Amino acid sequence: MSIALLNADLHCHSNVSDGTLEPEALAARAQTNGVELWALTDHDEVGGQRRARDAALALGLPYLTGTEISVSFAGVTVHIVGLGFEADDAALVAGLAATRGGREARAREMAASLAQAGITGAYEGALQYVGNPELISRTHFARHLVDAGVCPDTNSVFRKYLTEGKPGYVPHRWAALGDAVRWITQAGGAAVIAHPGRYKFTPTEEYALFSEFVAHGGRGVEVVTGSHTTAEYEKYADMAVEFDLLASRGSDFHAPEESRTDLGALPWLPGRLTPVWEAIADRVQRP
Structure with a gap:
């Protein structure tokens, strides 16, 4: 099997952040749904990592550490997924705590x-x-x-x-893009732009995001994810090639009754791309 056809799901959330299931329940759901490599990526938090890893390995499911960091870029909240880092890295833990603080x-x-x-x-x-x-x-x-x-x-x-302009919307100043990428990479992980199709950037702003991300040491982009359309799979596959970025894949699963895509249910990555899990294979924790 091509490594691009690995059923990796590297983006989901437990009730340690804004999901509804315990990390152990997510591990079981991933394994039942045929996921072959899994990461829990709670928002600005690594508190569920040990539980997720232990549950996954007990089920025979290979695991990558993960988180999803909120950053501000051009006035928009952008999410950066970190994969394969040391979950107890002091600078990463402190940075996430500061990001949660507000x-x-x-x-x-x-x-x-x-x-x-x-x-x-x-x-x-x-x-x-x-x-x-x-x-x-x-x-x-x-x-x-x-x-x-x-x-x-x-x-x-x-x-x-x-959402912006509506009665309950309040903006928040998150981490800087460079800070988030640095926390992840200095902890031994790979930084990935999460679901880029969700951000309402102009083409110029989107190009600036990708350019600055790469300049800071960012390594990947989610190409196949729960909120992308088929056309966006192709668009961000092309951008991965243009910016020499690794490709990631993740459902962004939060809850059985809410999420549009279940764990393990995504299409394959386009074969011309290099999967992020190939580049950080040494960071995969195996049973």
């Missing part, structure tokens, strides 16, 4: 804004869905508003309340 204040501002729109108690409501209080996020607010009957599903909550 979430509570932001959440309280979001709740105040929603209250002005007639939705009270949103902060307390969102907390009921939070596994890790340091990582309260828009997703937790969305789940609360769905269960409270404000909107029929989380996508409609985001459209109506939680």
Whole structure:
């Protein structure tokens, strides 16, 4: 089998950040769904790594350490996935803690804004869905508003309340792109641009993101991911070739009832690309 046809799923979230399943349950779901290489990539957090690794290895599933770091670029929140790093690296752990630090204040501002729109108690409501209080996020607010009957599903909550220009939206200043890439690479890992098709950049801004990312030492881009269309698979395959980047693949799975793509259910990477897992094969932890 071509190494590009490995069923690797290197992007998903547990309840240590904004997913709904425990790391152990995610490992079991990945293994059941035929995943052959797995990474848990919780937002700005590595607290679930040991549990995820131990559960995966016990199931015979090879594992890569992972995280997803929020950065600000050209006024937009961009996510950088880190893979194959030392999870206890001091600089990485400190950087992630600093990035998480502003979430509570932001959440309280979001709740105040929603209250002005007639939705009270949103902060307390969102907390009921939070596994890790340091990582309260828009997703937790969305789940609360769905269960409270404000909107029929989380996508409609985001459209109506939680995106820029809407009543519950509050921006947050995340890490700098260069900082995130440096934390990952100095901890022995590979930095990957997550789901680039989701960012509403102009072509010039997107080119600048890729150029600066590479200049800082970034090594890969998610080509096949849960939020990309078939046309975007091809677009970002071409950009991977243009910028000499490794290609990654991940469902971005959060919850059985919410995620559009399940663990292990993605199409294959285009064969002309070099998979990120080939370049960091020495970082894969095996049973």
